[in-house]
Amino acid sequence: MDAANEGAKKSNGLTIGILPTSDKSSISKFVDLPIITSLGNARNSINVLSSDVVIACGVGTGTISEIALALKSDKNVILLNDDKECQSLFKRLGKEKVYVAKNPEDAIKRIKSLVN
Template identity: 40%
Template sequence: MVGVIGAGAASPQGEDWAYEVGRLIALRGAVLVCGGLGGVMAAACRGCVEAGGETLGILPGPEGQAANPWVTHPVVTNMGHARNVIIAHTAQALVAVEGEYGTLSEIAIALKLGRTVAALGGWPGIRGVSYVDSPAAAVDLIFQHL
C-alpha cells in the first residue's frame, strides 16, 4: 500500500502530478492509500482507478459518501485530522504532492515510523524526505524501498 498525500485544494500542476503518481502506482500493482477527499487525493485516486487500480480512502468524517468518486474502498473514521496517523501507519511508503499542514503531519508521522517519503513540489529541507522532480521519480524511489 502506497500513500499519496497532499492538499485538498491543489494547484493544476499538483493535480497533474498526483494523477500520474496514482496511475503509476496502479501499474505497479499496489493499492493507493489517501485521505479520500479532493485535490491531490482525488487526482491520485482518479489516475489509479483509470489505470485499473484500487484506492483506499481514510476519511476524516462520519460519512462514506464524502469520499471522492474514485475511492474504491472508503474507511469512515469520524476522527478529523487524527486520521492522518492511520494513513501514515497504513501506507508502507508515501508520496507527498505539494500540501499543507495536514500533509506535514503525515510526513512527520511516516518519518517517525521509518517509512520512505518522496516529496514532489513542496516541503524543502525536511531531514529524511527524498525530494524528486517528477511523478516517475517519486514512484521509482518508493518501489526501490518497498
C-alpha cells in the same frame, strides 16, 4: 486526493479512502474501499502507519503532519513539491528517509526501488 484516486483507477488499481468524517457524501467516485473514521486529523496516523512509503504533494498543515508522522514511524517519504524550505527541513529531519522526486514518474521509480 481525487486526482490520485482517479489516476489509480485508470491504472486498474484498488483505491482506498480513509475519510476524516462520517459524511459519506464526500467519498470520491474513484474510491473503491472507503474507510469511515470520524477521527478528523487523527486519521493521518492511519494513513501513515498503513503505508509502505508516503508521498507528499504540497505543503499544507495536514501534509506536514503526515510527513512528520511518517518520519517518526521510520517510513520513507517522497516529496513531490517545489518548496525548497520544506525540502530542506524534511531532508534535515529525515536524512536518507526523504527523497525529493523530480516529477511523478521519478516518484514511482523511487517507490518501486523501495518496496521491491
